[in-house]
Amino acid sequence: xxxxxxxxxxxxxxxxxxxDGIRELNNPLPRWWIWTFYVTIVWAIGYTxxxxxxxMLFSATTGVLGYSSRNEVTNELTAAEVAKGxxxxxxxxxxxxxxxxxxxxxxxxxxxxxxxxxxNCVQCHGSGAQGSKSFPNLNDDDxxxxxxxxxxxxxxxxxxxxxxxxxxxxxxxxxxxxIITPEQITQVSAYVASLSGKVQDASLIEPxxxxxxxxxxxxxxxxxxxxxxxxxxxxxxxxxxxxxxxAAIAAQVRSPKHGVMPAWIGRxxxxxxxxxxxxxxxxxxxx
Numbered sequence: 001x002x003x004x005x006x007x008x009x010x011x012x013x014x015x016x017x018x019x020d021g022i023r024e025l026n027n028p029l030p031r032w033w034i035w036t037f038y039v040t041i042v043w044a045i046g047y048t049x050x051x052x053x054x055x056m057l058f059s060a061t062t063g064v065l066g067y068s069s070r071n072e073v074t075n076e077l078t079a080a081e082v083a084k085g086x087x088x089x090x091x092x093x094x095x096x097x098x099x100x101x102x103x104x105x106x107x108x109x110x111x112x113x114x115x116x117x118x119x120n121c122v123q124c125h126g127s128g129a130q131g132s133k134s135f136p137n138l139n140d141d142d143x144x145x146x147x148x149x150x151x152x153x154x155x156x157x158x159x160x161x162x163x164x165x166x167x168x169x170x171x172x173x174x175x176x177x178x179i180i181t182p183e184q185i186t187q188v189s190a191y192v193a194s195l196s197g198k199v200q201d202a203s204l205i206e207p208x209x210x211x212x213x214x215x216x217x218x219x220x221x222x223x224x225x226x227x228x229x230x231x232x233x234x235x236x237x238x239x240x241x242x243x244x245x246x247a248a249i250a251a252q253v254r255s256p257k258h259g260v261m262p263a264w265i266g267r268x269x270x271x272x273x274x275x276x277x278x279x280x281x282x283x284x285x286x287x
């Protein structure tokens with residue numbers, strides 16, 4: 001008589017194993033699954049023989065095929081350098097205006113310039129080139145020195161108030177705290193603030209306009225629209241580096257801050273500066 005136990009609920013024989021009254025059904029895996037499992041074992045063994053796999057004391061087995069992921073990456077990088085070589089050569093030979101007018105070159109320069117911007121420029125201008133207090137927003141259309149591609153290139157090349165470069169952009173607003181009275185500073189600050197917003201005391205606007213005409217029009221113009229030749233900002237557009245309140249304007253009139261931007265030509269080279277200029281020009285504010 002067979003001693004095989006049959007499960008009453010499923011009608012399947014059990015393995016004879018029992019744990020706390022629970023019996024294990026004898027349901028073997030399908031043969032196709034077993035053979036697939038064996039194939040994966042053979043495949044894994046073959047893979048470790050063909051490719052680098054087993055760690056050793058100072059290296060790993062090299063595999064009979066001699067494959068190296070490092071060599072593959074090196075080859076891919078070399079191929080990429082060769083592929084972009086024609087673009088780099090064209091960038092070297094053309095002006096930024098010519099690059100901006102060529103769709104293929106412009107696309108390449110914007111990609112390369114964007115990468116260079118993330119490495120060199122985000123510390124001051126922000127990851128989105130939106131700037132911050134004391135650092136200009138490069139997305140808008142307000143440019144102290146001009147927003148054409150070649151003008152941007154000039155600024156990046158030689159910097160602003162960068163003492164080590166004789167061709168740097170140079171402008172310095174005098175400290176009017178040593179030139180006009182505190183009352184006149186209050187008046188002219190109210191006038192300047194009124195050009196793009198409201199002021200606390202409108203009675204100061206008219207005398208402030210007189211102070212402005214006597215001291216400020218030489219750089220900012222009689223309509224306060226600025227002068228790019230001097231790097232003098234437009235005071236009517238509500239875009240401010242150091243704050244737009246009357247107090248902030250008065251502080252700048254009294255003792256102005258003068259930001260410094262380094263000259264990048266020595267560090268990046270002419271081609272990379274061109275790429276940056278085209279990238280910045282493409283952000284939307286370029287003229």
